[in-house]
Amino acid sequence: MKILETSLPGCLLLSQTQYRDQRGYFQELYVQQRYEELGITEALVQDNLSHSTRGVIRGMHFQRQQPQGKLVTVLQGRIYDVMVDIRPNSPTYGQWQGIILSADNPQQLWIPAGFAHGFQALDSTNLVFYKTSSYYNPSDEGVFQPFDPKLNISWPLQDAILSEKDSQAPNADW
Ligand SMILES: Cc1cn([C@H]2C[C@H](O)[C@@H](COP(=O)(O)OP(=O)(O)O[C@H]3O[C@@H](C)C(=O)[C@@H](O)[C@H]3O)O2)c(=O)[nH]c1=O
Numbered sequence: 001m002k003i004l005e006t007s008l009p010g011c012l013l014l015s016q017t018q019y020r021d022q023r024g025y026f027q028e029l030y031v032q033q034r035y036e037e038l039g040i041t042e043a044l045v046q047d048n049l050s051h052s053t054r055g056v057i058r059g060m061h062f063q064r065q066q067p068q069g070k071l072v073t074v075l076q077g078r079i080y081d082v083m084v085d086i087r088p089n090s091p092t093y094g095q096w097q098g099i100i101l102s103a104d105n106p107q108q109l110w111i112p113a114g115f116a117h118g119f120q121a122l123d124s125t126n127l128v129f130y131k132t133s134s135y136y137n138p139s140d141e142g143v144f145q146p147f148d149p150k151l152n153i154s155w156p157l158q159d160a161i162l163s164e165k166d167s168q169a170p171n172a173d174w
Helices: 032-037
Strands: 002-005 012-015 019-021 024-026 046-052 057-063 070-076 078-085 096-102 107-111 115-121 126-132 141-143
Touching: 057 078, 070 078, 070 096, 070 115, 078 107, 078 126, 096 107, 115 126
Parallel strands: none
Antiparallel strands: 002 012, 012 107, 019 024, 046 126, 057 115, 057 141, 070 107, 070 126, 078 096, 078 115
């Protein structure tokens, strides 16, 4: 597995091996020991799958008391994945980075606890699988606007489809 640092300390882009033959391919998605060696020592306690059509934006989401680290894999399609550093003492506090993740390229993104997360779906069918380091707790959830002008995230597609929760979310409070 090759590891690429991102511009936000702690976020890692992981390149995996895909074993291809005449049948198709095989790929390991998570081997606990290997991720522990990278410093991802948290137990990843929940697996999530979302399906999104082209243009959908999900985000920006985080949990306040029980922040979630997320290991994101795209199983089908392509997404523009965005993480925002919301760790108050971080030198990159308030900064964001966007990375294309595609099922055609065996890469994963590790976003540690302390980041808000969102993505835009770019293909007609997009399956996003992610493991999280703490359980979903709706009463602990924080949400802010993906179109917050201070952040000015450059979402690739103009015609965005959002949930009611996300479209009504306030701007980030910094
Ligand atoms: C996230 C989540 C949602 N749900 C339920 C709540 C709701 O009825 C339905 C849809 O929830 P949401 O609209 O919040 O789903 P979604 O917008 O896909 O939320 C996700 O967005 C991405 C960007 C993330 O990073 C995730 O952590 C999560 O916040 O699924 C769970 O039961 N468990 C979960 O872990």
